Amino acid sequence: MKIDGTTQTFAYNKAIWFTKETYQEDKPALDTTESKLQSYWTLPFSELRLSMTVSGVTRHITVNYQASSLYDVIADNTFKPTSVGKLAWRQLVDGSSMQNNCDK
Numbered sequence: 001m002k003i004d005g006t007t008q009t010f011a012y013n014k015a016i017w018f019t020k021e022t023y024q025e026d027k028p029a030l031d032t033t034e035s036k037l038q039s040y041w042t043l044p045f046s047e048l049r050l051s052m053t054v055s056g057v058t059r060h061i062t063v064n065y066q067a068s069s070l071y072d073v074i075a076d077n078t079f080k081p082t083s084v085g086k087l088a089w090r091q092l093v094d095g096s097s098m099q100n101n102c103d104k
Contacts, residue, residue, distance in 0.1 A: 001070070002027075002035050005052075009034050018075045041071035052092045059092045 003010040009023070010016060016023060016036060023036035032053070048063045048070070063082050067073045073080055090096045 001037070001040060002031070002033060004032060004034050007034065010036075018077075020071065039069075041069045043070070044068050045070070050092070054093050057094070061088050061092060 001010075008014070020041045021036075022038055022040075024034060025037055027033045027035040028037055044067065046064070046066045048065055049060055050063065051058055051060045061084060063084050065073070065080070065082055086098055086102070090098065
């Protein structure tokens, strides 16, 4: 998946997270064009690499997490704990903060 946080395509409450339908499947390149490929619901994994680019600076974190697909992690809309702490998430974006009472 490639998501542009300045658009609403993959906003938190959008149906695109809960379907097994591709989005711009002809755009699989490692670039900034949004896409959702079939691998979202077919590819098992044991690690996720999350990257964020802000003001031209790209930072990454790796999350150890095993699942049969990213769809299976996200589509049931329930919290899934990880071993990644708040500091690691905040270091993805300079000057970022967490919402009050964000204890998960």
